Amino acid sequence: MADKIWRVYLSGEIHTDWRTEIARGIEAAGLPVVLSAPVTHHAASDDCGVAILGPEADKAWHDRKGALMNSIRTKTLIENADIVVVRFGEEYKQWNAAFDAGMAAALGKNLIVMHRPEHAHALKEVCAASSAVVERPEQVVEILAYVIRGELSGY
């Protein structure tokens, strides 16, 4: 049985290196996975619109231009994904992460939610639409190893 390439989009929090952890785990396990993610450079993500299309005096339009430009990447990668992982970190509103989760759910994507225990109640609706809820990046790698190869530690 040939290996299908699994596409996994890593959405959410961009202030820690959780994506790198997952990338390393996938490489170590030799899994046929292609990861994708939003642009994680915070300032570039905020300013891409005005940087390319011209400045805006109004912050709202500055943000609108950037968000629309980022949506080209987000929409395409989510639509192309087999699995979407959304991580909620400690800080920030993270409404864009929950928004990505809603999009993924509506598109019938397999959703994995990663969050801190204290957010369980606030994320109950998002989790109810998911196929798995994890706390740590390595669990995402374990899920992928199981789902793709049937590999499960101890079995």
Add this chain to the structure above:
Amino acid sequence: MADKIWRVYLSGEIHTDWRTEIARGIEAAGLPVVLSAPVTHHAASDDCGVAILGPEADKAWHDRKGALMNSIRTKTLIENADIVVVRFGEEYKQWNAAFDAGMAAALGKNLIVMHRPEHAHALKEVCAASSAVVERPEQVVEILAYVIRGELSGY
């Protein structure tokens, strides 16, 4: 030209009576609109799962049961809607509201976002997917009056 019935789902914050304001405005204007909303009784919304299906010792599963049950209503009403309005209030994480917005956007629904000015930057991605961004409930009524009847104050 006969009146089409417009279905509008009011998602989000359930701690103020913003939905009632919109309902009154729609009635006063005699607009052919059917409003829908999530269950707004906070305790019922949290406990519906265990109340009907049996108790759970684990809060996470208590919440899971309830969220799944609420999703029957939410998914159906969003799928049936022509317009989805999502209001972000002052408190709470409101990730379910952003999640609803993402679902609506992915389903190609017309999205109206209502938020306080201080949340503009945090909601930039959600707003970028919207057709209008408002601050007050009466603006929703004005948008509906315009979109449905072409009525615009002063014109």
Add this chain to the structure above:
Amino acid sequence: MADKIWRVYLSGEIHTDWRTEIARGIEAAGLPVVLSAPVTHHAASDDCGVAILGPEADKAWHDRKGALMNSIRTKTLIENADIVVVRFGEEYKQWNAAFDAGMAAALGKNLIVMHRPEHAHALKEVCAASSAVVERPEQVVEILAYVIRGELSGY
């Protein structure tokens, strides 16, 4: 807020009057629900194909003719439904019930599974695709009353 008519398809076991219980509960509660179901007359369901289209010496084709004819009803009513309830009873293989559940899930319908406790493990995959798992018909009525009207006993 005007009442949307909720369409609920009751699939599965046709050897008890569980559908009638639900119909009574819905009527008593005055819920805006239209129920539908497969043809519950066992012999008619088995013989409809040959009865109308002509006899078949081979039982397999006798069954094929009937199943195809019944599928006209099943497919249409499931596609029209907002909610699909599938009840697994005590007897029979009931593979058509599980098949209906799979169709409903793939079509994005809200699925409620009704089963006896002893079938929980065998139905784990079907239940995982559901929004609620119940044991008794009255629970279906309670779910509908909550999901449609926000009514929850004790709240």
Add this chain to the structure above:
Amino acid sequence: MADKIWRVYLSGEIHTDWRTEIARGIEAAGLPVVLSAPVTHHAASDDCGVAILGPEADKAWHDRKGALMNSIRTKTLIENADIVVVRFGEEYKQWNAAFDAGMAAALGKNLIVMHRPEHAHALKEVCAASSAVVERPEQVVEILAYVIRGELSGY
């Protein structure tokens, strides 16, 4: 005419080596087929959820976690498949197999059902949605050889 790669998902019974028989037949015939299947290690399939996400005292939630995790694989592979083969064996309820068949049918996949003669009547609805009904794994290989290459023994 270049060879399209045909993707075939083998669902159902995981207690015999019927999938291996098909794999060997495909290899011997040199068919451009990529086979996929659920995780066939029974214990791993049952425990994957708790093994990765943490234990559950309640068997129902133990099963729910595992079934949700397995659904990531099942949904993705069925959605990617050109043909879904579902085999019903001798034992077990096999409601998940019938569920997979319903999903495949609703998604417009080409469905092949493999079953023992004594199950014909119980599987009439599932078979009515199929493109072929077989008894033995080698017949699946013959169908693929015909459908893909137009090869038919004796012709």
Add this chain to the structure above:
Amino acid sequence: MADKIWRVYLSGEIHTDWRTEIARGIEAAGLPVVLSAPVTHHAASDDCGVAILGPEADKAWHDRKGALMNSIRTKTLIENADIVVVRFGEEYKQWNAAFDAGMAAALGKNLIVMHRPEHAHALKEVCAASSAVVERPEQVVEILAYVIRGELSGY
């Protein structure tokens, strides 16, 4: 259980009154069915394009204009239908009837084929996509009475 209105499109042969037979049968049985059909006035059907849009010297464009105009009706009514009945008569190529059947099948509509016994082999592919094959109009009424009301003579 309230009556759903079933929409049935009667495609194909327009040289006999088979549609009227079905209409009478449906009325006599009091079935909640709305029938639709192509324009059955042969000359009007051929000339509608040039009659409204202006003459064409070239018969091919005369026909093209008419066929495009007729497609407005056909496409709409087939898309709206729950069931599509296609009758193949004695004469004419009837490629448009087979074309309608292909459209209906691709759109997931329930297809009923009506044909004379001598056409069975030529219609094998079309029939394979159908849910029932009949010879006489009254059989269509019987199927509808069964599928809609569970009524089956002798049961």
Add this chain to the structure above:
Amino acid sequence: MADKIWRVYLSGEIHTDWRTEIARGIEAAGLPVVLSAPVTHHAASDDCGVAILGPEADKAWHDRKGALMNSIRTKTLIENADIVVVRFGEEYKQWNAAFDAGMAAALGKNLIVMHRPEHAHALKEVCAASSAVVERPEQVVEILAYVIRGELSGY
């Protein structure tokens, strides 16, 4: 055969009373048609965004706000339509009209194009996606009378 209500969206040029002509014709013919159209008050259509959501110094954002608000109406009515008529008048770029036509075509709507003879070549791509090309409003009424009732003058 009961009358289906046909929904027809009249897009394009808003500087003549062509829509009123069609409305009168439909009423005179007693056709079961519900017409819809964009907001035809030019100033209201341009200013709706800023009038309700607040002023914008930048004309581009003034226009963006209004266009997004108008899109709520346009998208909904086109999606609900069975037939979309797009009229190209004498003046203006009318790119929004061609845009509507493209949307309608992609959504599989039946498209009727109304244009002046001198625009035939420039509209060749739009017309190629249409089911009929007319010059005058009364022709639209004639098409509807034929398509809906099979009525054709002289036949």
Add this chain to the structure above:
Amino acid sequence: MADKIWRVYLSGEIHTDWRTEIARGIEAAGLPVVLSAPVTHHAASDDCGVAILGPEADKAWHDRKGALMNSIRTKTLIENADIVVVRFGEEYKQWNAAFDAGMAAALGKNLIVMHRPEHAHALKEVCAASSAVVERPEQVVEILAYVIRGELSGY
């Protein structure tokens, strides 16, 4: 600009070598096209069902088994195609060809019809759904060369 691989399904008449003509033309022109077709061995196509699944005394079921098996190939290849070419020859009813055309049209595929001049009127509905109507196989190659490479003899 890298070459996209264009997939072209050649449906219809299987009694001449028209497909081979197209294949040679494509190879000579070096076009990035992958051709597909139904099984063209008439007897194998008729008997594939009974040959693999077992004999049927009734010719109708003999045909049904074969047609269902052939549909696995047809449906998959049409769904995968960018362009579907349907050729109507001199003989036979060819309802399966018109059926394929209807499927292709409903799936939004680009349809090219090949027919003899005398069939123009009988094929008017099928042609109305097409993007091109040709008489000879070499014209299909010319269309592909133009559509894929912009190559047009004399330009």
Add this chain to the structure above:
Amino acid sequence: MADKIWRVYLSGEIHTDWRTEIARGIEAAGLPVVLSAPVTHHAASDDCGVAILGPEADKAWHDRKGALMNSIRTKTLIENADIVVVRFGEEYKQWNAAFDAGMAAALGKNLIVMHRPEHAHALKEVCAASSAVVERPEQVVEILAYVIRGELSGY
């Protein structure tokens, strides 16, 4: 993270070499992008229909044949694209460009509009459906570099 191949369709104006500018920029930046475009040879584009399928005395049908043939290419490439760029130049009606934009928007493609400042108001509806509005080809390259690689000059 492996590079996904991004497909970008460049629609619109065919009288300048703006596509070549973008192609050079993409090559220089080494972006994993496959560009596609309509046939840009004006005469070939106009005459392809009659050149291959035979002459037409009537210019409207000459144009119809050509537009239908060109639509095979346009529809396929737009459906395959991740991003559609539509450029409005100085001359011509360019209704086909706006039509392409409408198609792309309805298909959920990411739309980038390129236009001269003086067309902003006339293109407000088209721009409202876009993710970015640019004036110069190099900006398209910058957007792609950002969206695909997260590369932004100065960040």
